[in-house]
Amino acid sequence: MTSHPLLDVHDLAVEFTTEEGTVRAVKGVDFTVERGRTLGIVGESGSGKSVTSLAVMGLHRGATVTGSAKLDGTELVGAPDDDLRKLRGRRMAMVFQDALTALHPYFTVGDQIAEAYRAHFGGTRRAALARAVDVLGDVGIPEPARRADEHPHQFSGGMRQRAMIALALSCEPDLVIADEPTTALDVTVQAQVLELLMRLQQERGLGIVMITHDLGVIARVADDVLVMYGGSAAEQAPADTLFTTPRHPYTRGLLDSLPRLDAEDGAELRSIPGSPPSLLAPPAGCAFHPRCAVYAAKPDARCTGERPLLRTVADGHRSACVHDEVTA
Amino acid sequence: MTTETAPLADAADPGAPAALLSVRDLGMTFPGPRGTLRRRPGIRAVDGVTFDVRPGETLGLVGESGCGKSTTGRMLVRLLDPTAGRVSFRGQDITTTPQHRLRPLRSRFQMIFQDPFASLNPRQTVQQIIAAPLRAQGEGKQRIRAEVRDLVRLVGLAPEHLERYPHQFSGGQAQRIGIARALATRPELVVADEPVSALDVSIQAQIVGLMERLQAELGVAYVFIAHDLAVVKHISHRVAVMYLGRIVEIGDKQQVYDHPAHPYTKALLSAVPLPDPAAERTRERIVLLGDPPSPANPPSGCTFHPRCPKAQDVCRTEAPLLTLTAPGRQAACHFPEA
Amino acid sequence: MIGFLLRRLLAMAATLLAVCALTFAVFYLLPSDPAAQFCGKDCSADRIELVRQQLGLADPLAVQFWHYVTAVFAGRSYGTGQYAVQCDFPCFGYSFQSAQPVWDLMTDRLPTSVSLALGAAVLWLLLGVGAGVLSALRRGTWLDRTLMIGTIGIAALPVYFTAMILLYLVVSVAGLLPYPRYIAFGEDPVGWTTNLILPWIALALLNAAIYARMTRNSVIETMAEPYVRTARAKGLRERRVVGRHGLRPALTPVATMLGMDLGGLLAGALITESLFSLPGIGKLFADSLNKADQPVIMGITLLASFFIISSNLVVDLVYAWIDPRARLS
Numbered sequence: 004m005t006s007h008p009l010l011d012v013h014d015l016a017v018e019f020t021t022e023e024g025t026v027r028a029v030k031g032v033d034f035t036v037e038r039g040r041t042l043g044i045v046g047e048s049g050s051g052k053s054v055t056s057l058a059v060m061g062l063h064r065g066a067t068v069t070g071s072a073k074l075d076g077t078e079l080v081g082a083p084d085d086d087l088r089k090l091r092g093r094r095m096a097m098v099f100q101d102a103l104t105a106l107h108p109y110f111t112v113g114d115q116i117a118e119a120y121r122a123h124f125g126g127t128r129r130a131a132l133a134r135a136v137d138v139l140g141d142v143g144i145p146e147p148a149r150r151a152d153e154h155p156h157q158f159s160g161g162m163r164q165r166a167m168i169a170l171a172l173s174c175e176p177d178l179v180i181a182d183e184p185t186t187a188l189d190v191t192v193q194a195q196v197l198e199l200l201m202r203l204q205q206e207r208g209l210g211i212v213m214i215t216h217d218l219g220v221i222a223r224v225a226d227d228v229l230v231m232y233g234g235s236a237a238e239q240a241p242a243d244t245l246f247t248t249p250r251h252p253y254t255r256g257l258l259d260s261l262p263r264l265d266a267e268d269g270a271e272l273r274s275i276p277g278s279p280p281s282l283l284a285p286p287a288g289c290a291f292h293p294r295c296a297v298y299a300a301k302p303d304a305r306c307t308g309e310r311p312l313l314r315t316v317a318d319g320h321r322s323a324c325v326h327d328e329v330t331a
Numbered sequence: 332m333t334t335e336t337a338p339l340a341d342a343a344d345p346g347a348p349a350a351l352l353s354v355r356d357l358g359m360t361f362p363g364p365r366g367t368l369r370r371r372p373g374i375r376a377v378d379g380v381t382f383d384v385r386p387g388e389t390l391g392l393v394g395e396s397g398c399g400k401s402t403t404g405r406m407l408v409r410l411l412d413p414t415a416g417r418v419s420f421r422g423q424d425i426t427t428t429p430q431h432r433l434r435p436l437r438s439r440f441q442m443i444f445q446d447p448f449a450s451l452n453p454r455q456t457v458q459q460i461i462a463a464p465l466r467a468q469g470e471g472k473q474r475i476r477a478e479v480r481d482l483v484r485l486v487g488l489a490p491e492h493l494e495r496y497p498h499q500f501s502g503g504q505a506q507r508i509g510i511a512r513a514l515a516t517r518p519e520l521v522v523a524d525e526p527v528s529a530l531d532v533s534i535q536a537q538i539v540g541l542m543e544r545l546q547a548e549l550g551v552a553y554v555f556i557a558h559d560l561a562v563v564k565h566i567s568h569r570v571a572v573m574y575l576g577r578i579v580e581i582g583d584k585q586q587v588y589d590h591p592a593h594p595y596t597k598a599l600l601s602a603v604p605l606p607d608p609a610a611e612r613t614r615e616r617i618v619l620l621g622d623p624p625s626p627a628n629p630p631s632g633c634t635f636h637p638r639c640p641k642a643q644d645v646c647r648t649e650a651p652l653l654t655l656t657a658p659g660r661q662a663a664c665h666f667p668e669a
Numbered sequence: 670m671i672g673f674l675l676r677r678l679l680a681m682a683a684t685l686l687a688v689c690a691l692t693f694a695v696f697y698l699l700p701s702d703p704a705a706q707f708c709g710k711d712c713s714a715d716r717i718e719l720v721r722q723q724l725g726l727a728d729p730l731a732v733q734f735w736h737y738v739t740a741v742f743a744g745r746s747y748g749t750g751q752y753a754v755q756c757d758f759p760c761f762g763y764s765f766q767s768a769q770p771v772w773d774l775m776t777d778r779l780p781t782s783v784s785l786a787l788g789a790a791v792l793w794l795l796l797g798v799g800a801g802v803l804s805a806l807r808r809g810t811w812l813d814r815t816l817m818i819g820t821i822g823i824a825a826l827p828v829y830f831t832a833m834i835l836l837y838l839v840v841s842v843a844g845l846l847p848y849p850r851y852i853a854f855g856e857d858p859v860g861w862t863t864n865l866i867l868p869w870i871a872l873a874l875l876n877a878a879i880y881a882r883m884t885r886n887s888v889i890e891t892m893a894e895p896y897v898r899t900a901r902a903k904g905l906r907e908r909r910v911v912g913r914h915g916l917r918p919a920l921t922p923v924a925t926m927l928g929m930d931l932g933g934l935l936a937g938a939l940i941t942e943s944l945f946s947l948p949g950i951g952k953l954f955a956d957s958l959n960k961a962d963q964p965v966i967m968g969i970t971l972l973a974s975f976f977i978i979s980s981n982l983v984v985d986l987v988y989a990w991i992d993p994r995a996r997l998s
Contacts, residue, residue, distance in 0.1 A: 047531040062901055084907075092904030099902075104895040107914055108994055119903035154993040159622040160396075170903070189395035190558070191619045191638075194602035198618055216532055219604030223611045242608045258606065260536035262565035265605050268585055272565065274536035278501040294533075 007076045009210040010036040010059070010095075010178055014070035015080070017051070017058045026282045028054040030234045030310065031070060034227075036178065039204065041211040043225030043242065045218060047279050051234040052214045056180045059212075060097055061087040074178065093123045096171035100183040102163035106155040112139070112166045113151025116173045123174050138169040142199060161192035165199065172203065180212040185220060197223055218261060222246060230254050233280045233290030236313050240320040250322040252297045289325070297326050350383035351421060351552050352407065352440075352520055357381070358415030359402050363627075374627045376402045378576040380416070381653065386519065389546065389553040391567030391584070393560055393599075395623050399576040404524045404556045408442050409433060420520070438468055438516035445525035447505035451497040457483065457508055458493040464515045482511040485548075487541060503534035507541065514545065522554045527562060539566055560603050564588050572596045575634040576626055578653060582660035592662035595635050633665065641666050677985070681978045686738070688974045689967070693734050696963045703963055707765045723747050723754075737762070737967075761971075762964035766957070771968040774953060778937075781851045782949035785872065785941065786934035788865055790927065793873035793880055798923060800877070801884025805919075806911065808889060817885070820878040832871040832944040839867060849945045872941045876930065884923055891919035921991050925984050932980025936973035 017029040029051040036042045046052040057063040059072045061079060072079045074095055079087060099105035107115055116138060117131035124131075132151065139147035142165040155163055164184060171179055181200065185193035201224060204211055213224055221228055221242065228245045230238040230253065238251035249255045256275040263270075277294040280286055288307040292298045298306050305311075305325040313321040357380040363371035377399040384390050392400045405411040407418055409425055417426040420440060425433060441464075444450040451460055461482055465475045480490055486507040497505055506526060513521050523542070527535040539562060545551060557563050563570060564584060571581040572593065580593040591597040598617040605611055619638045624630055630637050636646040645665050653663040696703075704721040705712065712720075721727050724747060725736055736745060740760040747754045747763075756762070761771035800820070804813045839845050849867055852860040891897065892915050900914040901907075937951030946952070950969060957965040989995045 047533060060902060062898060088904050088906065090904070091902055097899075097902045099895060099899060101895065105899045107896040107900070109917055109992060118905070122903060122905050122909075156994050161622040170899075174904075189623060190560070190602045191395065191599060192622055194604075194616065194618050195620075197604070217604070218532070218606040222606045222608045223604035225608075246606060246608055257533060260533055261606055262536070262539065262559075262561040263606060264561045264564060264588070264600065264603055265607065265610065266561075266565070270565075272536040272540055274540050275533040276537070278503055278534060279531060 007073070008035040009038045009075055010034075010212070011073040012055075012059065012071070013073075015055065015058060015072055016069045017054050017063060018067045018069075019065065020067075021283075023283055027285070028066070028234055028282060029058065032229070032231070032236045033313070034229050034236075034239065036210040036212055038177065038210050039208040040226045041204065041213055041224050043221040043228045044212060044214045044231060045216065045221050045228060046231035047216060049233065049279050049282055050231040052231050053182050055231070056097070056182055056212060056214055060091060060095060060180065062091075062097075089123070092119050092176070093174045094176055095178040095180065096174070096176040098164075098167055098171045098179060098181040098184045101187045102158075102167040103155060103160075103187075105167060106163065106170075108155060111152050111154055112158070116151075116166075116170050119170060120173050135169075135173065138173045139166065141172070142166070142169045142203075143195075144169070160188055161195060164188060164192075164196050168196070168199065168203070172207075175207070176209070178210045178212070180214070182214045183216070184213075186215070186217070193220075200224065218246075218257065230257075233285055234282065235290060235310065236321075236323060237291065238320075238322045239313060244317070244320050248317075248320075250316050250320065250327060251291075251324050252295045252326070253291045256294075256296065289323075297324075349385065350419075351386045352384040352554075353419045353422075354380060354382050354384075354403075354407065354416070355419075356416035357403065357406060357413050357418060359399070359406060359411065360414045375576050375629070376626055377406070377413075380573075380576075380578055382571055382578065382581055384520065384552050384554060387546065387550045387552050388568045389555050389566055391563035391570040392554060392556045392573060393558065393563045393570060394573035395558060395599075397575070397623055397626055398573040399626070400556045400573050401524050403573070404442070404522045404554060407520075407522050407554060408440050410442065434467075438464065439518050440520040440522070441513035441516065441518040443506075443509050443513050443521060443523040443526045446529055447502060447509045448497055450509055451505060451512075453497055456494050456496060457488075460497075460508060461511050461515055464512060468516060478515065479511075482515055485514070485545070486511045487537075501534075502530050503537055506530065506538050510538075510541065510545070514549065514551070517549065518551060520552045520554070522556070524556045525558070526555075528557060528559060535562065542566065560588075560600060572599070575624065575629055577634070577663065578661075579635065579664070580662045581653070582657070582662075586657065586660055590668065592656045592660065592667040593635075593664045594639050594641050594666075594668070596662075597668065598638075598640075633663075677982050681982065684978055685971065685974055689738065689971055690734065692967050692970050693730070693737065696967070697730050697733075699961070701961055703765055706961070707763075707768070761968040764957075764962055764965050766960050766962045766965075771964045774965060775950060775968055775972060778948055778950045778953050780853060781947055782937045782942070782951060783935055784851075784854065784861065784865060785868055785938055785947065785949060786931060788869040789872040789876070789934070789938075790931050792869050793876040794927065796873065796877040797880025798884050798920065800881040802888055802916065802919075804881065804885040805888035805892070813885075816881065820881045823874050823878040824882075826874065828871055828875060828940050829944055831874055832867075832941065835867050835871055836945075849947060851947055851949075868941050868945045868947060871944070872934075872938055880923065880926070883926065884920070887922055888915065888919040891915050894918070917991070921988065924987060924991070928980045928984030928987070929977070932977040933973070935976045935980075936969065 012032065012034050014031045014033060015029060016031045019026045019028060032055060034042060044052045044055065054063065058066065058068045059079060068080055070080060074090060106112065113132050113135040116135035117128065120131040120134050136147045136151050139151055144150050144162055144165055158166060185196050188196060197220065200211065203209060215221060225242045228240060228242050229236055230251065232253050237253045238245065238249065245254065249258055259273040260275055262272060275294050280290050286293050288309060289311050292306040303325065311323045311325050313323045314327065316322050316327050357377060359377040360373040360375050363373045380403055382390065392403065394400045402411065406413045413426055417424050419425065420436060425436060458479055461479045462475050465478055479493065483490060483492060488504065488507055497508065500508065527538050530538060542553065543566060546553065555563060555566055567584045569582065570584050570587045571578050572595065573579065574595050580587060580591065580596045587596060588600065591600060598619050601615065601617045617640060621638055624634065624637065632648045633646040633651050636642040639646065643665065651663045651665045653661045656662050656667050704717050704724065704726050707724065708717050708720045725733060739745065740756065742758065744758040744760045745756055747756060756770060759772055763770055764774060800816050804816045807813050840848050846863055846867060849864045852864055854861045897910060897915050900910045937949050937954055939951035939955055942949040942951035943955055953965065954969045
């Protein structure tokens with residue numbers, strides 16, 4: 004094993020030029036993912052969580068990506084297209100939210116998996132199809148040889164997401180980025196798919212980036228958590244720490260506003276006022292300050308001045324709030 | 332804001348039925364696809380659904396996709412005509428009443444939809460949207476303006492929002508407009524179909540909180556339809572769990588969540604990940620096999636039996652009826668949990 | 670699948686019958702006297718009456734209609750005894766003007782119209798789809814803008830205007846090509862091509878512009894689909910991403926539109942044929958209309974309906990073949 008982390012992202016920023024102006028979708032995030040571990044990235048719409056993952060994969064077309072993202076020591080940002088292409092699907096793979104639209108409607112499931120395999124390993128079509136049937140079996144699809152000949156619309160929602168995972172795993176990648184992989188699924192099927200991802204991680208030592216808005220999913224699968232808000236990192240901590248001692252007012256607000264199955268009866272929901280910020284006209288300073296309870300109680304010039312950066316507040320725990328000493 | 336019209340007053344009338352809404356054996360069979368010679372058999376989306384909603388309470392209707400909860404919701408307010416059973420509102424059958432005679436009753440039950448933007452006319456201002464149900468009632472112009480102002484304030488919007496159009500609002504604000512419209516005629520019942528599932532997590536709590544406050548102030552009853560068990564637990568007084576078109580369990584919220592009688596309810600609850608990593612590591616989890624089956628081709632007997640960890644022979648042949656397992660508590664299972 | 674085909678064929682027959690009945694009814698209501706027309710000038714009243722009897726025009730409308738429909742499949746004979754004329758299958762009657770069988774008139778003209786339509790279709794597909802795809806993949810560049818502005822300009826040109834300009838410049842001024850006349854492909858393939866090239870261009874230009882715009886939109890839309898992103902995420906080469914995953918679905922609606930456009934054109938391109946004096950079905954139709962030649966108009970109307978309806982069926986079958994979701998279980 005090499006000494007550097009599997010995925011090392013540093014000061015990654017993504018900008019788009021739109022007709023209404025420049026959108027800074029991601030404003031410099033840092034994180035690492037180790038082999039065999041899961042990083043959960045949690046955030047609401049416009050938090051930049053999906054854009055971050057697409058930028059790592061080099062799939063964000065038309066966007067300007069700066070900073071650094073190293074896969075096993077290899078720089079991805081600014082790498083030639085062909086180099087990135089050889090890594091995509093092979094060393095890093097992606098599981099998308101809605102398998103019905105993410106899989107091609109015209110081709111059989113087996114064909115789509117075999118195509119990925121051949122793109123990286125070559126060989127005959129027949130060998131690649133056999134490989135596809137194997138992977139479909141690995142992800143728990145019954146009668147994989149028969150199902151490989153079917154089209155995505157002939158699969159149930161849960162089986163389709165398994166096929167999507169099979170596609171991602173077909174070339175034995177080291178890193179899997181899963182973008183809301185269970186959001187479109189029913190809760191009983193979500194449980195199956197999460198179980199499957201965790202089993203595959205154990206068997207193969209995968210590094211996983213799990214992007215979701217669901218804090219329950221994060222608690223279930225993540226070892227470490229990155230909370231994003233308005234394109235920046237708000238807080239970063241090991242999962243246990245984040246849920247027991249959240250530091251950033253946004254994280255705390257989010258946890259307080261969550262209806263919980265394990266809550267006492269009559270427990271009150273404390274909602275966060277306002278809406279997530281517009282990316283075109285983000286608030287000055289801390290993106291969260293217009294909705295922040297701490298700022299509302301005690302307005303502070305620092306909140307509206309510079310964008311606060313992550314600072315270490317405890318071992319392995321970083322938070323981007325100027326008030327941290329107050330709220331600690 | 333006046334509370335004189337609070338529906339609870341009626342309920343105290345001697346002789347008035349205790350239930351605000353009573354649903355008996357409600358069924359919906361959608362026509363099947365056309366075959367060469369004749370139609371294929373229909374799809375039973377809802378089958379034999381029976382429950383009551385009491386004035387001022389919230390009944391949660393939960394279940395996975397395709398369980399028929401939304402279809403049921405639409406039939407409750409007659410947006411869909413049921414193919415079986417009946418729905419009575421304050422003792423009056425609303426399933427067979429012709430639409431034109433239903434109109435005076437319409438103001439007393441309303442609906443809120445999942446996608447706030449799709450359910451608001453993009454060419455109308457907020458003022459026009461909220462005023463529409465009042466105009467339908469034939470209220471005077473002055474009166475309507477005043478009412479609409481009260482309503483927007485009630486749902487947490489400002490009067491300056493009245494001249495704007497739906498696309499100028501965020502999802503949460505748009506849902507507030509939908510709620511204001513639903514409440515314009517001071518209904519006694521609001522059927523809310525996934526009202527928060529399209530919203531960001533931090534916004535969901537705002538809308539749930541708003542709905543709770545409005546219930547406390549106006550005494551409106553809700554049928555709250557959702558797939559999110561935690562949200563339903565938070566807002567409901569009673570809960571009905573649906574599976575493949577039928578109610579498998581119904582009862583007091585605390586009982587259903589703490590001591591589920593039906594194996595499906597139990598599995599469903601155990602499948603929801605808790606925002607608590609320590610609990611997640613240790614908790615007992617029942618992982619069901621397979622996906623929910625299609626209502627076009629339901630399994631024999633108890634429709635849950637192919638996925639049920641407790642299934643016996645009788646479950647494959649006989650469909651269990653919804654029976655009382657404890658006071659105020661019913662489950663449709665041959666082997667309910669104690 | 671068999672059931673689907675059966676249903677569609679039945680529906681097709683019913684539609685054709687309805688078209689037939691409608692056209693029949695329209696002519697019945699017209700004030701002109703077909704018998705007098707058929708008989709020609711200086712015809713005595715007796716003779717007109719004889720012709721009326723022979724053509725069966727004295728029968729009630731329903732009977733006439735029945736005779737017409739059965740004749741298409743089984744042929745019929747007009748008149749009785751020594752005057753009897755046998756009209757063999759497929760019988761569409763005789764032209765009132767020339768007294769020739771309508772079927773022969775149409776089949777004589779069909780090769781011209783089919784040559785014109787197919788050649789033009791190939792041309793507008795190559796130009797239109799090519800420009801559309803190029804535009805979409807180079808979206809926002811000067812090439813895209815030039816092509817799209819060009820399509821607006823071309824779409825604004827009426828066919829007769831383009832035809833006249835082409836004839837004037839290419840034939841009269843430059844003398845590059847002969848004035849078009851129809852030469853059968855079997856006789857002289859080169860002559861066939863050189864003679865038809867101007868009509869093809871005239872007919873294809875407008876469609877090329879329309880197809881270019883439609884293709885561009887479709888390709889842009891498809892390339893934004895999640896499954897195209899998945900194809901990139903798999904590590905496929907861009908050429909394969911575009912060619913296999915993007916263009917196939919993007920061109921499906923183009924194929925649908927081609928089917929319908931071609932169906933209509935096979936039964937004659939009225940304006941183009943008239944402008945270039947090509948003896949196609951369109952020209953025959955125009956001439957027959959002028960002279961209210963009912964049997965010919967009926968025949969061509971039915972032929973056109975047949976082409977349009979069957980091309981719709983072909984489009985649906987092709988669609989199911991390309992897109993598995995459209996296949997019937």
